[in-house]
Structures are given as C-alpha cells and as structure tokens.
Amino acid sequence: MSWSILAALTLALCVAVLTLWKRRVDRAELDRELGEREKAKAQNTHRARLQYPQVDLSQCIGCGSCVSACPEDGVLGLVHGQAVVLHGARCVGHGRCADACPVGAIAITLGDLRERRDIPVLTEKLEATRVPNLFLAGEVTGYALIRTAVSHGTSVADEIGRRVARARRTEPAPSDVLDLVVVGAGPAGLACSLQAKVRGLRFVTLEQSDLGGTVSKYPRRKLVMTQPVELPLAGTLGRSTYQKEELVELWTRVAREQQLPIQTGEAFQGLALFEDGTFQVRSTSGAWHARHVCLALGRRGTPNKLGVPGEELAKVAYNLLDAHSYTDRRILVVGGGDSAIEAALGLAEQPGNVVTLSYRQGVFTRLKTRNEARLLEAVQRKRIELALKSRVERIEPATATLVFDDGARRVLDNDEMFVFAGGQAPQALLEQVGVSFDPAERAPGLPIQEQGTGLFRALLIALFLTLMTVSWTFVFRGYYGLDAHERPFAREHAWLKPTSFIGLMLGVAATVCVLGNLSYLARRWPRFDRIPGSLQQWMTAHVATGIGALLFALVHAAMAPRHTVGGHALWAMAFLVVTGAIGRYFYAFVPRAANGRELALDEVKTELTQLSGEWDRQRPEFAQRVREEIQRLIAEGRWQGSFAARWIALLRSQRRLSASLVRLRVAGAREGLASEQLDALVAIARRAQRTALMAAHYEDLRGLMSSWRWFHRWVALAMVLLVALHVLTALRYASFGGS
Ligand SMILES: Cc1cc2nc3c(=O)[nH]c(=O)nc-3n(C[C@H](O)[C@H](O)[C@H](O)COP(=O)(O)OP(=O)(O)OC[C@H]3O[C@@H](n4cnc5c(N)ncnc54)[C@H](O)[C@@H]3O)c2cc1C
The missing domain is CATH 3.30.70.20 (Alpha-Beta Plaits)
Incomplete structure (x- = not known):
C-alpha cells in the first residue's frame, strides 16, 4: 500500500x-x-x-x-x-x-x-464589369500562384473562343480585326495564348519584357512550389516543385514549338473603345484592332526608376537573376526591402565582390526576420557596407555618387548597380481603361464559417457504429444482463465470450482501429506528407477509428471489462475518447475568447493612437507619456512569470489603475485638456487595462484546459502499451474457445 x-x-x-x-x-x-x-x-x-x-x-x-x-x-x-x-x-x-x-x-x-x-471588380468569367469583352487573368485579379494564373488564362481563352464561334455563325470577322489581344506572357498570358491557339483564334500577345513573367525574375535556381495543373498544348505540370529555370525553359520551348505570336519588348499603353464594341489596343510600337482583350499583366507593374543622371547606363539593372555571374565587382544595391537585401546578400557571397547597400531610411522596418538576421551578420562580418539615410545623386560609368541626409556626399567606385525601388502597380493603367475597383460594385463573398466541413462525416460513422452496438446489446440483453459467474451457464456464452471466434474478431477489429487511429499521428508529421489523403480526411478517420475501437473493444469484453490488462486498456480508450472530444469541441471556446480580447485590445490601441495623435503636434511629450502610461497598464499583470504572481498582480491591478488614472488626469489638466477629452482618455485607459487582463486570464484558463492534450497523449501511450500487453498475454496464455 x-x-x-x-x-x-x-x-x-x-x-x-x-x-x-x-x-x-x-x-x-x-x-x-x-x-x-x-x-x-x-x-x-x-x-x-x-x-x-x-x-x-x-x-x-x-x-x-x-x-x-x-x-x-x-x-x-x-x-x-x-x-x-x-x-x-x-x-x-x-x-x-x-x-x-x-x-x-x-x-x-x-x-x-x-x-x-486594390482588387478589380470582375464577373465570374473574369470580365471587367464596366467594359464588356475586356478580361483579366492571373495575379492582376488579386489571386496569386502559377496554377491559378494558368487556369485563369485557359478559362478566359475558352470563354472568348465560345463568343467568337457564336459571332462567326452570324457574321464573318473582318480580316483586319483580331479576335484577341493578350497582354503579358507570364503563366496567365501564356496559358491564354496556348488555349487561344487550341480554339483557333486570331490573336497576338504583347509582352514588355521576356516570356515567363514574374517566374523569370525569381533568383537563380529558386524552387517553385506548385500543384498539378494542365497547360494547354503542353500537358500536365504534375510535380509539386520545379526549378525556376526548368519552368521558364519548358514554357519557352512550348511557345516556340507552337509558334505563338508573342511580341516581346512591346508594352501595352492603353485602350480605346470603338462604337461597334471592338478595341483599339495601344502599345509602344503601334496599335492593334481586336474584339477581345485579356490583360494578364501581373501585379508587379513597371519598376520604379531613380530619375538621376546616368541611370540609362547598361550597368544599372532593376532585378538580379543570378548573383553567381558577378565576381570581383564593385556593386551598389539600392533599396530596403526583402528583394534588395536578398540581392545584396547573394552578391556579397560571391568571391571578390565589394557590396554597398544604400537605403534612404535609417532603419529597415519591413524585412523578413531571416533576412534581417542575415543582413546583420553580413554587416558585422564586413561583407556588406551599409549607407543608411542616403540617395543616389548621379551615376557615372565607373562611379556612383551618394548624398546623405546630413548633406555629406560620397563617390563610390562602381561597376554594377541594382535598384529595388518598388514598382508602379498596374492599377492606374487598369482604371484608365475602365476597370472598376469600387468595393460597392462587388458581389458579397461567402462567410468563412460556411467553408469548414468540421467532423460531420466522422460523427456520422461513429453514430452508425454506436447504433449497431446498441442494437447488438439490445438483442443479447439477456446475456449481457447476467452476472459474470452466471454467464458460463448461458447458451450464448460459447459465442459471445471474449475468447470465442466472434469475440476474438471483435478484438482484432478494435486493434486494427487502434493502429489506424495512430497512423494519423504519422500523417501529421511533415516528413510523411506524401501519404495519400488530406489531413482533414485523416482527422475524420482518427475520430471514427477512435470511437470504433472503443465500441469493438466493449463488445469484445462482453460489455463487462474486468480488472485485467485488457480491461484497463478499455478504460484508457474510453478516457481517450473523452479527452479527444474535449480537445475538439470544448477546448476551442476559451482560446477563441482570448483571441477575441486581443482583437478588442487592438481596437482600444487604435482609439488611443487616434486620440493621442491629435496632441502629437502641440503636446508631443504629453502624447508620448499617455501612450507609455497606458502601455504600462496593459503590460502590468499580463506578463508575470508564474501563475501566483499573476493573481497577485490582478489583486493589485485596481490600485495601479487608480494611481495611473490620477496621474493622467493631473497631467492632462496641466496641459489644459477639456474635461470631455480627459474623460475619453480615462475611459480608454480603463478599457485597455481590463481587456488586457481578460485576455491574460483567458490564457490562464486555456493553459489549464490545454493539459487535456497532455493527458490525451500520455493516456494514448499507456493505452497502446496495455493493448500490446493484452494481445501478447492472450496469445501466450489464453485457451481460445475455453471459458
Ligand atoms: C518571390 C515570389 C515567389 C513566388 N513563389 C511562388 C511559388 O513558389 N509558387 C507559385 O505558384 N507562385 C509563386 N509566386 C507567385 C507567382 O509568381 C505569380 O502568382 C504568377 O507568376 C502570376 O502570373 P501572371 O501571369 O498573372 O503574372 P506575371 O507572372 O507577373 O506576368 C505578368 C507579365 O505581364 C507583363 N506586363 C506587365 N505590364 C505590361 C505591359 N504594360 N505591357 C506588356 N506586358 C506587361 C510582365 O512583364 C510579365 O511578364 C511567387 C511570387 C513571388 C514574387
């Protein structure tokens, strides 16, 4: 004991x-x-x-x-x-x-x-709502990904093909009017051109740069992730990853083999609408007359230029395709975004390069964490020199002049310059040709709640199995109602006892369910993401097999588990089902409430920023003090290390709040704030503190509840061991068929 x-x-x-x-x-x-x-x-x-x-x-x-x-x-x-x-x-x-x-x-x-x-208003067929026969495809619609671009391009060409076929039945097209002008030769424009060829359309494709679109501008050997998609006349792109070069090569080969009329170096400049509804499409070198237009021009637009003398020199580029091609060069990279930093890092890794990074701000504020850390390291190791708060003033064949915010100038020896100063989004061009961006003209979208499928199917299967079990026990209620010592004398005992053939089969079914149930854990592991079936389907199977295992084991045990290894395994299974249900349904409530408080806190902070922003010009110190005081109120009590310390902080919080409010009122009155403004400030401070505390305490509650997951895991392990032990013991000692 x-x-x-x-x-x-x-x-x-x-x-x-x-x-x-x-x-x-x-x-x-x-x-x-x-x-x-x-x-x-x-x-x-x-x-x-x-x-x-x-x-x-x-x-x-x-x-x-x-x-x-x-x-x-x-x-x-x-x-x-x-x-x-x-x-x-x-x-x-x-x-x-x-x-x-x-x-x-x-x-x-x-x-x-x-x-x-910033998202164009389109019909379901991707046609501009205000301009009939003008279509958009690919990323310009707001949806990224190569697969989406390809399917957009294909479906737009299909739709135009249908319209042209209908029109040709009544009137033959005049020979000088094209059926379609495609703008852009990225994946969307390429797919549209290929499908236009399949449909027998008369068309031309205008591309301001090279075939391949954004993909051709990715860094060398970038791994592109995609999902299987059918590219017209080229077959299925079936792999999940491609190297950028492979994709561009494949697309170039298909375009060449199919003799697509792609005019590179030709920028689209605008549209005019004739009275008969056809278009005049203006490009850098001429005009095209067409019945339909598909704008597949992506969202990257045209790169911003610096507008300084010497920018037209061949050494100035607006993207970096292959850092490996540059060695022993003196290079200036201009920009402070991820593209600029990635280019500078790539160039700095090549032997003999001297890399300077010029950025007009004093700090980098919008970098990926990984890039920020890598940049810091490269600067510390003196692989990149930073020229913050600087602008390019002039470019000469062998030099570049930087001017700094404090007026200082520096002339750098320079062989290459890469400018990453953002781009002109194509929105202005699209608005100019009549595409609407007005949200009021858009059809309302589906609420997200209707998109999740939940576990309806799993519960349906579980309900079916439970009803079967209930029916089975009802039919044999006479036997299952007997005490253990009476059962061997019952007629049904020979085939309902755990060691009978039926009993054993039920035991095997329960074990198979347990194994199936555990394979969900393997599927969740990223290493096994190739196992067929979505995780959602595996979760459905996890729930269904979990409940199934319990039911099979219950009938296997003749509805009377004993104090044996098998009996304990059954209780562990029952516990698992309960903790699983808690995890799935009840646990989600509390975190949701905590996240709701975080959103409320965001709103309070926005109100505070608006209110204090009004004082920023005349009373900047006071505005700053208010923000700090309220931030302190939010932080206090929220980030105490231990549970006990957090409760003590809660008890003290009222006193702290009162003291803070007094301080704010006194400081506000000293600044001559009107009483309504003081009241608004106090209300915000109160709300901020209360909401932060509520979020913190919901988090505590969540922490307590989240222990279910631990129990679930440990009990699952215990259950598996007990089942294994039960099976081994049964195989070793049980006399199958005996009582
Ligand atoms: C860094 C990065 C990584 C990405 N990684 C992936 C990934 O792994 N997998 C994935 O599926 N997607 C990825 N994407 C997204 C994917 O690249 C795009 O969604 C896709 O290229 C969009 O294709 P598109 O044809 O619509 O536009 P784009 O590929 O942008 O092509 C538009 C074409 O139109 C041309 N154009 C623009 N304006 C004019 C004009 N006025 N006149 C003539 N031509 C014009 C452009 O030169 C360009 O060639 C990534 C994007 C980025 C930026």
Missing part, C-alpha cells in the same frame, strides 16, 4: 512539474508571437496583399500543423493556442496551411473585400 502511495506521489509530482514547465514554455512562446504581431503591425506587413489564410477560430484546435506547413516566414503563428495571421503580406497563397489543417478551419481567400480598393 505504502509503495502505491509513493508511486502515486512521484507520478503526481512529475505531472505537476512537467505541466508547469510546459506552461512556462507556452507563455514565452505566446509572448514572442504577440510581439511578432505588434511588429507586423508596426511594419505594416500584417495586411495581406493577395489571398491569405483566414482561420475560423471556432474550428481551430491549435495543433500548429498550418504553422509548420507554411513555406514562407512568419505568415502564421499560434496566439493563445490558435492559428493567427501575423505577417499577412508575406503570404503568396500556396494554401499549404489549408491542406494541412486537420479540421478544415482555414480557407484561402482575399478576406473582406468590402475593404479592398
């Missing part, structure tokens, strides 16, 4: 220590993720440019599969145990997070389009 007490105490202490340690790790992680969220907002990288993951917090179970599946840096993070978008602008829309989500809680969409003034 005393041994049992000692063992129980040791176990309880181990669990307590592990749980507390896990909480500490979790809180540190949360602290980091919230900091990253703040940073994203400060850098303005929290807003997505194109489609991005939208997480349905009522479904998210916080497993983190989406975070590990995302190939980009810092797009998603776990905040209060749920997936939250941190740096939305870094998302290129791969959709891996949605595939990886086992409960279908993520949809890749453009978000709330009522807010977006």
Whole structure:
C-alpha cells in the first residue's frame, strides 16, 4: 500500500512539474508571437496583399500543423493556442496551411473585400464589369500562384473562343480585326495564348519584357512550389516543385514549338473603345484592332526608376537573376526591402565582390526576420557596407555618387548597380481603361464559417457504429444482463465470450482501429506528407477509428471489462475518447475568447493612437507619456512569470489603475485638456487595462484546459502499451474457445 502511495506521489509530482514547465514554455512562446504581431503591425506587413489564410477560430484546435506547413516566414503563428495571421503580406497563397489543417478551419481567400480598393471588380468569367469583352487573368485579379494564373488564362481563352464561334455563325470577322489581344506572357498570358491557339483564334500577345513573367525574375535556381495543373498544348505540370529555370525553359520551348505570336519588348499603353464594341489596343510600337482583350499583366507593374543622371547606363539593372555571374565587382544595391537585401546578400557571397547597400531610411522596418538576421551578420562580418539615410545623386560609368541626409556626399567606385525601388502597380493603367475597383460594385463573398466541413462525416460513422452496438446489446440483453459467474451457464456464452471466434474478431477489429487511429499521428508529421489523403480526411478517420475501437473493444469484453490488462486498456480508450472530444469541441471556446480580447485590445490601441495623435503636434511629450502610461497598464499583470504572481498582480491591478488614472488626469489638466477629452482618455485607459487582463486570464484558463492534450497523449501511450500487453498475454496464455 505504502509503495502505491509513493508511486502515486512521484507520478503526481512529475505531472505537476512537467505541466508547469510546459506552461512556462507556452507563455514565452505566446509572448514572442504577440510581439511578432505588434511588429507586423508596426511594419505594416500584417495586411495581406493577395489571398491569405483566414482561420475560423471556432474550428481551430491549435495543433500548429498550418504553422509548420507554411513555406514562407512568419505568415502564421499560434496566439493563445490558435492559428493567427501575423505577417499577412508575406503570404503568396500556396494554401499549404489549408491542406494541412486537420479540421478544415482555414480557407484561402482575399478576406473582406468590402475593404479592398486594390482588387478589380470582375464577373465570374473574369470580365471587367464596366467594359464588356475586356478580361483579366492571373495575379492582376488579386489571386496569386502559377496554377491559378494558368487556369485563369485557359478559362478566359475558352470563354472568348465560345463568343467568337457564336459571332462567326452570324457574321464573318473582318480580316483586319483580331479576335484577341493578350497582354503579358507570364503563366496567365501564356496559358491564354496556348488555349487561344487550341480554339483557333486570331490573336497576338504583347509582352514588355521576356516570356515567363514574374517566374523569370525569381533568383537563380529558386524552387517553385506548385500543384498539378494542365497547360494547354503542353500537358500536365504534375510535380509539386520545379526549378525556376526548368519552368521558364519548358514554357519557352512550348511557345516556340507552337509558334505563338508573342511580341516581346512591346508594352501595352492603353485602350480605346470603338462604337461597334471592338478595341483599339495601344502599345509602344503601334496599335492593334481586336474584339477581345485579356490583360494578364501581373501585379508587379513597371519598376520604379531613380530619375538621376546616368541611370540609362547598361550597368544599372532593376532585378538580379543570378548573383553567381558577378565576381570581383564593385556593386551598389539600392533599396530596403526583402528583394534588395536578398540581392545584396547573394552578391556579397560571391568571391571578390565589394557590396554597398544604400537605403534612404535609417532603419529597415519591413524585412523578413531571416533576412534581417542575415543582413546583420553580413554587416558585422564586413561583407556588406551599409549607407543608411542616403540617395543616389548621379551615376557615372565607373562611379556612383551618394548624398546623405546630413548633406555629406560620397563617390563610390562602381561597376554594377541594382535598384529595388518598388514598382508602379498596374492599377492606374487598369482604371484608365475602365476597370472598376469600387468595393460597392462587388458581389458579397461567402462567410468563412460556411467553408469548414468540421467532423460531420466522422460523427456520422461513429453514430452508425454506436447504433449497431446498441442494437447488438439490445438483442443479447439477456446475456449481457447476467452476472459474470452466471454467464458460463448461458447458451450464448460459447459465442459471445471474449475468447470465442466472434469475440476474438471483435478484438482484432478494435486493434486494427487502434493502429489506424495512430497512423494519423504519422500523417501529421511533415516528413510523411506524401501519404495519400488530406489531413482533414485523416482527422475524420482518427475520430471514427477512435470511437470504433472503443465500441469493438466493449463488445469484445462482453460489455463487462474486468480488472485485467485488457480491461484497463478499455478504460484508457474510453478516457481517450473523452479527452479527444474535449480537445475538439470544448477546448476551442476559451482560446477563441482570448483571441477575441486581443482583437478588442487592438481596437482600444487604435482609439488611443487616434486620440493621442491629435496632441502629437502641440503636446508631443504629453502624447508620448499617455501612450507609455497606458502601455504600462496593459503590460502590468499580463506578463508575470508564474501563475501566483499573476493573481497577485490582478489583486493589485485596481490600485495601479487608480494611481495611473490620477496621474493622467493631473497631467492632462496641466496641459489644459477639456474635461470631455480627459474623460475619453480615462475611459480608454480603463478599457485597455481590463481587456488586457481578460485576455491574460483567458490564457490562464486555456493553459489549464490545454493539459487535456497532455493527458490525451500520455493516456494514448499507456493505452497502446496495455493493448500490446493484452494481445501478447492472450496469445501466450489464453485457451481460445475455453471459458
Ligand atoms: C518571390 C515570389 C515567389 C513566388 N513563389 C511562388 C511559388 O513558389 N509558387 C507559385 O505558384 N507562385 C509563386 N509566386 C507567385 C507567382 O509568381 C505569380 O502568382 C504568377 O507568376 C502570376 O502570373 P501572371 O501571369 O498573372 O503574372 P506575371 O507572372 O507577373 O506576368 C505578368 C507579365 O505581364 C507583363 N506586363 C506587365 N505590364 C505590361 C505591359 N504594360 N505591357 C506588356 N506586358 C506587361 C510582365 O512583364 C510579365 O511578364 C511567387 C511570387 C513571388 C514574387
């Protein structure tokens, strides 16, 4: 007995220590993720440019599969145990997070389009709502990815093909009018051109640069991730990754073999509409008369120029294709975004290069974490020289002159210059040709809640199995109602006892279900992402096999588990089902509430910024002091290390709040603030503190509840061991068929 007490105490202490340690790790992680969220907002990288993951917090179970599946840096993070978008602008829309989500809680969409003034308003067929027969395809529509671009281009050409075929039935086209002008030869324009050829259309493709679009501008050997897609006349691009060169080579070969009429070096400049509804398409070297136009011009637009003397020199470039081609060169890179930093880092790695990075700001504010760290290291190792707060003033064949904010000038020896100063988005050009960007003209999108499929199928299967079990026990209720010592004398005992043929088969079915159930864990591992079936389907199987295993084991045990290894395995299974259900349904509520408070806190901070912003000009010190005081209120009590310290902080919080409010009122009155302004300030301070505390305490509650996951895992392990032991014992000692 005393041994049992000692063992129980040791176990309880181990669990307590592990749980507390896990909480500490979790809180540190949360602290980091919230900091990253703040940073994203400060850098303005929290807003997505194109489609991005939208997480349905009522479904998210916080497993983190989406975070590990995302190939980009810092797009998603776990905040209060749920997936939250941190740096939305870094998302290129791969959709891996949605595939990886086992409960279908993520949809890749453009978000709330009522807010977006940078996404064109189009019909379902990608036609401009205000200009009939003018189509858009690919990234210019707001949807990124090569696969989307290819399918857009193909479907636009199909639609135009149908319209042209209809028109030709009534009137033959005049020979000087083209059926279609395609603008852009990226994946969207290329697919559109190939499908136009399939459809027998008379068309021309205008491309201001080279075939391949954005892909041809990726750095050398960049791995491009894509999903299978059918490229007209070229077959299926079936692999999930390609090297950039492979794709561009493939597209160039197909264009050559199919003799596509692609005019490179020809920039589209605008459209005019004739009275008969046909278009005059203006380009740099002429005009084209066409019935339909497909603008597949991407979103990168035309690179911004510096507008300084000497910029026309051949040594000035606006992208870097291959850093390896530059060695022993004196290079100036201009810009402060990720492209500039990646180019500078790539060039600095080549032997003999002397690289200077010129940026007009004093700090880099919108870099990927990885790039920021690499840049810092390269500067420390003197591989890159930084010229902050500087602009290029003049470019000569062998030099470049920088002028600094303080008026100083520096003449650099220079062989090559790479300028990454952003680009002119094609929006102005599109608006000019009549494409609308007015959100009011857009059809409302589907709410995300309708997109997750949840676990309906799994529960349906589980319900079916449960009903079968209930029917079975009802039919044999006479036997199952007997006491254990009476059963051997019952007629049904020969075939309902655990060691009968039926009993054994049920035991085997339960074991198979357990194995199937565990394979979900393997599938969740990124290393096994090639196992067929989506994670969501595997989650469905996980739930169904979990409940199935319990039911089969229950009938195998003749509805009367005993104090044996097998009986304990059955209780462990039952416990697993309960903790699983808690995880799936009840656990999601609290993190959602915590994240709701974080959103409310964001709103309070925005109000504070607006209010204090009004004072920034006349009372800058006071405005700063207000912000700091309220930030302190938010932080105090929120980031205490231990649970006890947080409760003490809660008890003290009222006193701290009162003291802060007095300080703010006194300082405000001294600054001559009107009483309404003082009241608004006090209200914001109160709300900020209350909301921050609520978020922190929901997080504590979540922490307590999240222990289910630990129990779930440990009990799962115990259950597997018990099942294995039960099977071995049965094989070794049981007399099958005996009583
Ligand atoms: C860094 C980065 C990494 C990416 N990684 C991936 C990835 O791994 N997988 C993936 O699927 N997607 C990826 N993408 C997205 C993908 O590259 C784009 O979604 C895709 O190239 C869009 O194709 P598009 O044909 O619509 O436009 P683009 O490829 O941009 O092509 C547009 C073409 O139009 C031309 N053009 C523009 N204006 C004019 C004009 N006025 N006159 C004539 N021609 C004009 C341009 O020169 C260009 O050739 C990535 C994007 C970036 C920036």
